[in-house]
Amino acid sequence: MSQKAIVVGSGIAGLASSIRLAQRGIETHVFEANDFPGGKINSRSIGGYRFDQGPSLLTCPEYLEELYILCGRDFADFELAELNSSFKYFFNDGVELELKHDRDQIINELSEKLGEDRETVEKYLNKAEKNYELIAPLFIERSLHRWRHLLGGKLRKALASLPSYKLMSTMHQENKRNFKNPRTVQIFNRFAQYNGSHPYKAPAMLNMISHLEINTTPYLPKRGMIQVTESLVELAQESGVQFHFNEAVEEIIVENKTIKGVRTTKGVYKSDFVISNMDISFTYEKLLPTAKRPKKILAQEKSSSAIAFYWGVKKSFEQLEVHNMLFSDEDQEEFDAVFIEKEMHDSPSIYIYISSKSVEGDAPEGCENWFILINAPINQGQDWDKHIDDTRTYVQQRVGALLGEEIAPLIEVEEVLDPRKVETRYSGKFGSIYGNASNNRFSAFYRHPNYSKEIKGLYFAGVSVHPGGGIPLALSSAKIACECLFEDDQNSVK
Numbered sequence: 001m002s003q004k005a006i007v008v009g010s011g012i013a014g015l016a017s018s019i020r021l022a023q024r025g026i027e028t029h030v031f032e033a034n035d036f037p038g039g040k041i042n043s044r045s046i047g048g049y050r051f052d053q054g055p056s057l058l059t060c061p062e063y064l065e066e067l068y069i070l071c072g073r074d075f076a077d078f079e080l081a082e083l084n085s086s087f088k089y090f091f092n093d094g095v096e097l098e099l100k101h102d103r104d105q106i107i108n109e110l111s112e113k114l115g116e117d118r119e120t121v122e123k124y125l126n127k128a129e130k131n132y133e134l135i136a137p138l139f140i141e142r143s144l145h146r147w148r149h150l151l152g153g154k155l156r157k158a159l160a161s162l163p164s165y166k167l168m169s170t171m172h173q174e175n176k177r178n179f180k181n182p183r184t185v186q187i188f189n190r191f192a193q194y195n196g197s198h199p200y201k202a203p204a205m206l207n208m209i210s211h212l213e214i215n216t217t218p219y220l221p222k223r224g225m226i227q228v229t230e231s232l233v234e235l236a237q238e239s240g241v242q243f244h245f246n247e248a249v250e251e252i253i254v255e256n257k258t259i260k261g262v263r264t265t266k267g268v269y270k271s272d273f274v275i276s277n278m279d280i281s282f283t284y285e286k287l288l289p290t291a292k293r294p295k296k297i298l299a300q301e302k303s304s305s306a307i308a309f310y311w312g313v314k315k316s317f318e319q320l321e322v323h324n325m326l327f328s329d330e331d332q333e334e335f336d337a338v339f340i341e342k343e344m345h346d347s348p349s350i351y352i353y354i355s356s357k358s359v360e361g362d363a364p365e366g367c368e369n370w371f372i373l374i375n376a377p378i379n380q381g382q383d384w385d386k387h388i389d390d391t392r393t394y395v396q397q398r399v400g401a402l403l404g405e406e407i408a409p410l411i412e413v414e415e416v417l418d419p420r421k422v423e424t425r426y427s428g429k430f431g432s433i434y435g436n437a438s439n440n441r442f443s444a445f446y447r448h449p450n451y452s453k454e455i456k457g458l459y460f461a462g463v464s465v466h467p468g469g470g471i472p473l474a475l476s477s478a479k480i481a482c483e484c485l486f487e488d489d490q491n492s493v494k
């Protein structure tokens with residue numbers, strides 16, 4: 001008899017899981033609460049401007065390529081844009097750095113503009129690469145909860161390099177030890193934001209994230225980030241996956257500790273397997289209210305959230321690139337406000353992403369689509385309407401001062417994202433964007449496994465479970481969840 005699987009949610013991990021299941025010959029249905037696929041990776045058009053709503057930086061496209069290969073498709077079909085530079089950094093004192101897609105040029109820039117020693121930077125980047133290559137295959141691409149998946153030469157090699165991970169230091173301590181100029185430290189501390197963490201608390205091992213942006217490069221798909229969702233939906237449909245939009249799952253049905261199916265807003269569907277792409281806390285609270293909860297795991301500190309402004313701006317600015325960062329003068333204070341005081345800082349760093357500089361048609365002629373992202377704490381009932389107003393005023397002043405132009409009169413359309421919306425639109429607990437934060441040495445071990453230890457046939461994929469937040473890790477979680485499912489299925493046949 002043919003097997004049937006249900007995926008709860010069409011975030012990137014839900015889409016990737018559905019492709020893997022369908023390619024295995026399992027009848028696969030994806031139920032999505034929203035009327036659009038992709039979860040946080042979606043896109044909206046307002047008044048002639050198109051805005052990627054969530055991610056703007058694509059790293060590790062090889063995880064997408066794997067899905068193309070699995071479906072017998074050529075990854076060359078997934079066209080990437082060619083950008084002038086990977087990032088432009090602005091400091092308040094007028095120092096500007098443009099990071100080109102070339103490691104030597106980046107080292108030159110850090111040496112010439114910030115006085116860093118070339119050899120030190122080179123050594124730092126080599127170490128980031130080495131650590132990434134040792135750690136990723138184990139901590140990112142395997143289940144940490146099935147030891148036999150980890151054993152082997154790769155584990156021995158990774159353990160042999162333990163001292164180089166500086167397990168007792170934080171990202172900031174290591175960056176401060178390596179670089180002379182506090183601005184360089186701030187640039188490298190920023191990589192903690194890749195998974196919504198605090199660089200003064202996150203372990204130094206996470207400095208390896210810089211490898212993905214500096215040794216390699218952040219990518220942008222040719223049609224913008226929405227292309228990621230569109231192409232995975234296409235692969236899923238070609239593989240036979242059936243989508244049910246506007247149909248939230250309300251219960252995962254379990255009998256005798258075994259999956260029986262789901263109850264949605266429209267009916268009951270039987271299945272042999274369920275993969276939940278819903279936030280793990282909400283999966284337990286809302287879909288499995290009587291199941292035993294892993295309390296310690298669910299109580300872990302959450303990643304940060306964000307306030308984002310999507311502005312249609314009726315002018316174009318040569319000073320800005322596709323990816324821009326206007327750094328705050330108060331690095332630690334900003335992260336302390338977000339993670340400890342759970343408040344907005346009053347002069348935070350500002351990230352501006354302008355896809356229309358690369359993607360034709362994303363803004364009317366002579367105009368630009370600005371996506372402005374500011375770090376915010378998780379939603380604890382703060383006065384978000386006031387925070388949004390204050391942040392808007394601050395951003396307009398700071399960006400206006402940089403560009404020598406009043407910004408408010410240039411804004412034709414506006415949409416705003418805040419932690420409340422992240423929570424309701426994507427079901428992210430407290431509006432956290434990346435699941436759990438990585439603010440201590442043991443965070444990696446306190447993420448939920450990609451399978452249930454209590455319920456046969458139940459698996460989990462997405463940023464709130466192992467291995468964590470961001471597109472590459474979400475794709476990896478889907479792969480691990482499916483590998484565990486296929487392994488359990490085979491063992492049950494034996």
Ligand SMILES: Cc1cc2nc3c(=O)[nH]c(=O)nc-3n(C[C@H](O)[C@H](O)[C@H](O)COP(=O)(O)OP(=O)(O)OC[C@H]3O[C@@H](n4cnc5c(N)ncnc54)[C@H](O)[C@@H]3O)c2cc1C
Pocket residue numbers: 008009010011012013014031032033034037038039040041053054055056057058059247248249250277278279306308373422425426427428433434461462463464469470471472474
């Ligand atoms: C503003 C912003 C900027 C970001 N920038 C980057 C970046 O530059 N690079 C990067 O790599 N990452 C970035 N991220 C993070 C990245 O978007 C996420 O890590 C990733 O997309 C999360 O994928 P996911 O599979 O966990 O699911 P999600 O995107 O969280 O989707 C979950 C889906 O499940 C659905 N769902 C939930 N409950 C139910 C239910 N009961 N029934 C049916 N459906 C349900 C939801 O509607 C949603 O569609 C950013 C995120 C945001 C919000």
